[in-house]
Amino acid sequence: MSDTKIKGPASYFPSIEKTYGxxxxxxxxxxxxxxxxxxxxxxxxxxxxHGMGHGHANAIVAHTLAELGD
Incomplete structure (x- = not known):
């Protein structure tokens, strides 16, 4: 079993999914x-x-743009 914690913007994802459904x-x-x-x-x-908080919105945007190489 790995104890590796998710870091960076993706660490917000479980909370984002729970908060905004x-x-x-x-x-x-x-x-x-x-x-x-x-x-x-x-x-x-x-x-x-979409009524998203700043930290959550920033995390998703940062992650998405990084995936796209922008």
Whole structure:
């Protein structure tokens, strides 16, 4: 059994799914659909349109943009 802790933006994912009731894959798709967009514009979209807190929105955007290599 591994005791490796998830670090970085992905460490927020369980809390995000529990708090907002949607899987991370759906949030990532929302961000991808809003591209091209700057990091903080995407964070603002999640906060304003979906009521997400800043830390959670920032974590998903950071993770998604890193996956895309942006």
């Amino acid at each position: 949607r899987p991370i894959a759906e949030w990532i798709e929302l961000i991808r659909a809003a591209l091209p967009g700057r990091h903080m514009e995407l964070v603002a979209m999640l906060k304003e349109k």
